[in-house]
Amino acid sequence: MQPPNLSSPTSVRQRRKEARPQELLDAALTLFVEKGFAATRIEEVAERAGVSKGTLYLYYPSKQELLKAVVREELTLRIEEAAEEVTHYTGTIANLLSTMLPEWWLRVYDSPAAGVLKLFVTEVRSFPEMAEYYVREVITPNQLLVGNLVQRGIDAGEFKPVDVDSAVHSLVLPMVMLCVHKHSLGACMALPSEINPEVFVRQHMALVVAGLLAAPALTPHATPPSPIAITQK
Amino acid sequence: MQPPNLSSPTSVRQRRKEARPQELLDAALTLFVEKGFAATRIEEVAERAGVSKGTLYLYYPSKQELLKAVVREELTLRIEEAAEEVTHYTGTIANLLSTMLPEWWLRVYDSPAAGVLKLFVTEVRSFPEMAEYYVREVITPNQLLVGNLVQRGIDAGEFKPVDVDSAVHSLVLPMVMLCVHKHSLGACMALPSEINPEVFVRQHMALVVAGLLAAPALTPHATPPSPIAITQK
Amino acid sequence: MQPPNLSSPTSVRQRRKEARPQELLDAALTLFVEKGFAATRIEEVAERAGVSKGTLYLYYPSKQELLKAVVREELTLRIEEAAEEVTHYTGTIANLLSTMLPEWWLRVYDSPAAGVLKLFVTEVRSFPEMAEYYVREVITPNQLLVGNLVQRGIDAGEFKPVDVDSAVHSLVLPMVMLCVHKHSLGACMALPSEINPEVFVRQHMALVVAGLLAAPALTPHATPPSPIAITQK
Amino acid sequence: MQPPNLSSPTSVRQRRKEARPQELLDAALTLFVEKGFAATRIEEVAERAGVSKGTLYLYYPSKQELLKAVVREELTLRIEEAAEEVTHYTGTIANLLSTMLPEWWLRVYDSPAAGVLKLFVTEVRSFPEMAEYYVREVITPNQLLVGNLVQRGIDAGEFKPVDVDSAVHSLVLPMVMLCVHKHSLGACMALPSEINPEVFVRQHMALVVAGLLAAPALTPHATPPSPIAITQK
DNA sequence: AATGAATGAGGGTTCATTCAT
């Protein structure tokens, strides 16, 4: 009776149903990042995902849960990816820090994860439940991962004996800020001296790594004795 | 102009009246940072400032204008202060970067300005008018100021010939992120490895400055046995 | 009509299909009484009946129609039953009123009909169509039936010449109220002096019948002449 | 400067503000009784009270609280009134029951309290908090009050030794049902044999009181021996 | 006949803003 369905065993409806959650998360991420959580109307999200308001509620029970799902989903993905890569890495520490880390961050910068970072920074205080998850799943592993590397460098005599946690922040915070910036000021205005992420990320890592190296000549005696008169503006 | 007020030059009422705008801005800043712009009710701001809702509208015509005034107000203050300090500074570049800059940032970190940074990052996209002002009054001068210093270091042969703009970001972005963090994740959760701002800020500046130094010994020959070639693509 | 189903004359599916309407009505009655018409979701009714939302709509075109069907169905059943019993009764009036009527009401009280009464009382004003049916099929026959009995009692000199309609209400209203109460206040709280339906129903009928009896000694001269000082706490 | 305000010391605004709560309660009661709680829109209540939706929320924080306020307010009034009257009463029990009680119930029947009874019966199950209040403030005192009277009658030998609680219900339930009926079926349809509340209430009390009297002739031997053939239609 | 995904109108609630006092 029915023509043998060579086309697709899963109906259009079925296919859409399976794609819905992701479509909704994508739409939500874009809008939340762009306009802020509070200023984004549920209806806009639904519209952008091509469904009606009611449909969204079939998948996410509230606006807040939608937000949490957006953050969780993207971060989880990114974390798994990172863990994967780092685990498989074999090479020297300095190489890892000054080569692989920049590559990884540039991918994050170009991905929706950058938006999630902005979103997270913007909204955590209103949803402290997100904080715990984030710290447990993102911050702590990352701190351990990178901290571990730095510590190895120190132990090997390669790096100066610095405060490890602070060093990790030196490596990480600027990258986070770069991502946040991209979706904040960077999204509404061209800066006079535009940041070139590639150049910046690579140079920054190189600078910090260079600073970490246990070179004997590092004492700042090289600073020129001539006083500087700073005449700004 | 005013008829000489024989009783008291500034009556209590008069004094309060003059203090109003500032009291309102203080209240608004605190609440906007804490709860977010959208989640803060005008009435709360008024209450916290000890006046009624209607009174607030006598000073600021709308919630948005109040936000802009908060940002502008605090930034202007901070900028003036900074310009002041830097102008009077006499000393070496490395000293300036690794001594004075940390001090200045630590003061910012402890001041309401840190909250304004968070607020700004959070809300610019919804109020692009703020962006222009901010870029003109804050970013650009700062970029020039610090860029100038780095450039001098390079010109003097003290620093390696790096990308100046990126170097400025290496010096500035982590500090901005630190401030943002303080009022974001930092405000709702204790991290496992708590950031110590003082240690971090000073060490970070030292690291970057060290990285910038054109010391001959900086060539990575010091790197342990297996040489890592940091090949900056 | 159907090809003779050799396996079983009524397949499981068939049997279920025929039972559907009743199962739906049962589910609906329970929920409507318990949570109120408005607060009951169609989906809950379907769930409780073990079918999907869509299926319910195959049997009842709207929520309102479902309500009307619930009321109609239960009342019709009860009316037929009552008419049946009363028709076959042979005995004295007083006996009928003080023996049979209590039994009948106790059965109503224990049946879903009690819930229907509550439901009806609660919702008629929103669905006046139900009123006409109810008055025609329930109130009027009942009024005639009981009224007839009372009238005969009066005509026979057994009862005092009272207002017949009012007497009927004296006999009926408390029982209706008892049923309504069961599913209203009685369903959410234990009273300090719990009503015992059996005791109450029988005693009430006895009291009213006694009051109706044309006993000469009934004139309230028996009332003690001493005035009562009511000192209620 | 101001003309001596002979007119009114309280401004129109002030006067309205004080009247608001009552106006809102009146509007709410009418609509809740008429259409049911769920089917009444907050906006309708506001409109009927001559204010906007938002204004209602200045006085009652939610629809549910409005409902509770309606019930509480009217019941409290009625209870105080009743307590007042009964306390001052001096007279015989039978007189009290067959004279004063009918008068009191007729006033209730004609007052908004009748609507509150209907409302209460209709909605308690959804708001069990109301139940406790009602039982404590209305049911229990009433049960004690009337039960006390009946008990005295029994103790004085005036009444037969009946179950007191049931007797109270015989006196009270029909009246409650009458009130409920007024705003239920009675509000949407004229009955064939319309209830005359005055006739009914008085006769009912008389009947029950008569039934309670310990007259010797009350044994139902008077029932005619002739069997009744009930031929209903 | 049965399902359950999808819809969208509807209603409770909030809150920036206005304005009479």
Place this chain on the structure above:
DNA sequence: AATGAATGAACCCTCATTCAT
């Protein structure tokens, strides 16, 4: 200048109903 009562637009969420499968 200050108040706070009043407004009404806006938005989240629910749920009866529809319809493709």
